[in-house]
Amino acid sequence: MGRHxxxxxxxxxxxxxxxxxxxxxxENPAIIYTTNFHNAAIYELRAAVSxxxxxxxxxxxxxxxxxxxxxxxxxxxxxxxxxQRTGGGTFTVGAFGTYCLGTQxxxxxxxxxxxxxxxxxx
Numbered sequence: 001m002g003r004h005x006x007x008x009x010x011x012x013x014x015x016x017x018x019x020x021x022x023x024x025x026x027e028n029p030a031i032i033y034t035t036n037f038h039n040a041a042i043y044e045l046r047a048a049v050s051x052x053x054x055x056x057x058x059x060x061x062x063x064x065x066x067x068x069x070x071x072x073x074x075x076x077x078x079x080x081x082x083x084q085r086t087g088g089g090t091f092t093v094g095a096f097g098t099y100c101l102g103t104q105x106x107x108x109x110x111x112x113x114x115x116x117x118x119x120x121x122x
Contacts, residue, residue: 053079062096068113
């Protein structure tokens with residue numbers, strides 16, 4: 001493939017990936033997470049744009065109900081997560097071996113995620 005054809009193909013791909021308008025981008029901001037492999041099935045999740053990590057607020061010992069947030073990556077245990085297949089293409093996100101990420105009082109878009117020990121994890 002020639003240099004000009006390659007450039008045209010890359011521009012076409014870029015056009016498909018960009019939002020169609022600034023208004024649409026403001027209404028539906030893309031949050032894309034990438035994963036870094038650490039040890040077997042333990043992952044660090046980073047937001048693609050801010051490059052911040054998914055993080056359990058407080059950092060220390062796990063505490064049920066702790067808020068899940070994005071924060072500067074610290075290469076720490078409270079920023080490590082596992083994925084357990086639950087069937088039908090869905091997964092439970094786990095932390096600290098016995099905890100998982102659950103929702104706080106609802107399932108609507110925007111409902112906060114919290115550290116859970118059973119409730120809200122299914």
